[in-house]
Amino acid sequence: MDENKFDKIKDVKWESVSDCRGEIKFKNNRMRSQVRKLFKGVAFILIASVSGAVSGAYIVDKKYSDKTYTPINQSLVETKDGNSKDGTASLPKNAVTKVAEVVSPAVVGISNSSEGFFGLQDTGSGSGIIFDPNGYIVTNNHVIEGAAKLTIKFSSGKTLRANLVGADPRSDLAVIKVDAKNLPTAKFGDSSKxxxxxxxxxxxxxxxxxxxxxxxxxxxxxxxxxxxxxxxxxxxxxxxxxxxxxxxxxxxxxxxxxxxxxxxxxxxxxxxxxxxxxxxxINEAKDIIKSLMTNGKVSRPALGIYGQGVVSEEKNIEGVYVVQVVEGSGAEAAGLRQADIIIELDKKKVTKSDDLSEILDKHKIGDSIQCKILRNGKTIEVNITLSEVKEKNR
Known part of the structure; x- marks a missing residue:
């Protein structure tokens, strides 16, 4: 065989091998480059994540450092200002909450004790309102009625004995007093509004x-x-x-x-x-409270009669039948008699005793008021001067 030909073949094979080696070397370099890029990407993501976490923690720490979440109820609890420990400090107070905080210290409990077979016995309880810092309290008459002993319990838990200043059964109001100063008081409003x-x-x-x-x-x-x-x-x-x-x-x-x-x-x-x-x-109560504090009672104008509503069989006559005329009263001075029927008072028709009371409530002691009566089938008009008349047994 020709040696030159062999050399040529050998050269060709060698070149082919050389070319193959070069190709393999190129592919290895490309894989290494891709791996490097992958690692760089992962590293970037890790660095970005850590950086974001650190930044977020910093912001949260700055903005919410005075609050924390309890693991038990997951509620937000104030930890710096001390306003609340139950998670409600951040909620706005509603009207009921505000009123309760302001008025409750001026509201007291009243225990009524009266004489019984075995001595003093609790006969009832109720509430009262401190309206004067010097110990004056208003309550209902039926709360203190018949009391031999009145005990007042304040919102603080303290108890004191109280004395009756005055009571008015008709309005069901009473004023009592404790020996204390600088008490919290409630403010009276305007019930007409x-x-x-x-x-x-x-x-x-x-x-x-x-x-x-x-x-x-x-x-x-x-x-x-x-x-x-x-x-x-x-x-x-x-x-x-x-x-x-x-x-x-x-x-x-x-x-x-x-x-x-x-x-x-x-x-x-x-x-x-x-x-x-x-x-x-409260507008109805203010004058009564003032009168009870000043006089221990409420003075009201009265006609000076005891009566009851009547209606004739034909229902053509309605009015207040005079059962009794009080001695020394304005009615007696005006000449009213037993068996008279009052059909008008102050130019307003009356059919029952309640009508008389409603009209009299708009007047005061000493006022002269027109009264129309029916006597023996005849209508008579008289003027009655209102006076304070003490109740007496009928």
């Missing part, structure tokens, strides 16, 4: 001291209700705020924390009439 639908908040001790300081809320349901209860007539505010027996004497407040009424009764319970509570309008 109350509207149906306004918020109403009641505070008191329903069902006794066990539930002292209870707060209920609702709305004003009606104005100027005339309610007859226990032989008396009340001009009251009606509310659907829950008012139970122990609430008697406690405040009914408006959204501003002003007392607009004194909770007095809850009638209709026998008929399962829920959501019907009543409070004496």
């Amino acid at each position: 109350v509207n149906v639908g306004d918020m109403a908040i009641a505070i008191g001790n329903p069902l006794g001291e066990e539930f002292s300081g209870s707060v209920t809320a609702g709305i004003i349901s009606a104005l100027n209700r005339r309610i007859q209860y226990g032989g008396a007539i009340y001009k009251v505010l009606q509310t659907d705020a829950a008012i139970n027996p122990g609430n008697s004497g406690g405040p009914l407040c408006n959204e501003a924390g002003e007392v607009i009424g004194i909770n007095s009764l809850k009638i209709g319970a026998q008929q399962n009439a829920e959501g019907m509570g009543f409070a004496i309008g």
